[in-house]
Amino acid sequence: MTKYSTDEEVQRLTEFVKKNGGDAVRIPAEKVITGEWVRMKCLFGCNGFGRRFSCPPYTPTPSETRAALDCYTDALLVRFEGDVGETTPERLVSREMTRYVQTLMHELEEMAFHDGFYKAFSYTGHQCGWCAKCCAKEENAVITDCKNRRKMRPSMEAAGIDVYATCKNAGWELEVLECTQVEGGTVLNKPMTTVMLLLVE
Template identity: 70%
Template sequence: MKQEKQDLIAELVRFVVEKGGEATMIPAKDIVTAEWVRQKCLFGCSGFGRRFSCPPYSPTPAETKKVLKEYKTALLIKFLGDVGETTPERLVSRDMTAYVQNVMYELESMAFSAGFYKAFAYTGHQCGLCTHCTAKDDDADITDCMNRRKMRPSMEAAGIDVYASCASVGWDLDILSCTNVPGGSVLDSPMTTVMLLLIE
């Protein structure tokens, strides 16, 4: 990779660090997709079909796999902890979901302006840009999204195996455990949010 491109990517990494995260380069070929990931969304997540950033609106694992073949370089990004207040009813704060969505939109925009015209971001969590997502309404269509310019799917919503992809760069993710409390549950340890920026 030419020095100029390395310097531009270093600027993107610095931006992530300024926002409280960590970033490392990853070859696009090392990003793992799997069909089972979408099943976790369908059968393990109460958000299925309730956000336009989630299945069935998000890209399928097969579609994501095809897209990844069009890239060579990406940035894997992680944030430790939450930027807002959580409750037993909500393990991840609305502040955090909106925060990572906005950070990744800014990062993608920076990359595009720097000349990486193929830049595309995958965020973490369900989209948190709107208090009410019209995906919940009858006969909803993704074109009804009020924030399509900024909204991006999470890695897992697009069928990316986050654990395997992180392992390829030496990031070991622990399985999150929760304790049941009245009204819901609380995390036993800080959450790690992982995102991805496809660069070129």
């Protein structure tokens, strides 16, 4: 039995996000968009592919994610602007920011679960930051080797979710992130927007 109605729970979770510096909006789970092309971007566009258990090929495929989304009615889209730590050309997003948003999404999922929404599941932001070194990089690694599976969750894009289209469905417009190449790496031309998702039911 839930402690709150879905409306009350979504409001409670939204207030928690805003209290911690973010923003959130309710979206029907059917409006969360998946696409096979998203996984292609991970395979051919991201140097994190296969280096974290929260990334492909360890994460659900877009079709598997769609099937999971179809088990839900409501979701909460969460966003944060900027960074809470210091970035460098070698690291576009600080370790502090990664840990901050991933901790918050874990807390959100736990809140919903303990309020009786036992199907609650989150999709976080960035590559997993729970361990300093992920054993996914080791030979013959399998996801059950992960030391933080209770907390570790895939990002939206790692699970095949079209973040841009999903945000548009929620009334949020995202701009393509632009970067400049500098000595030693890359710097952002404007603050990054981190977008995450909590399924609530």
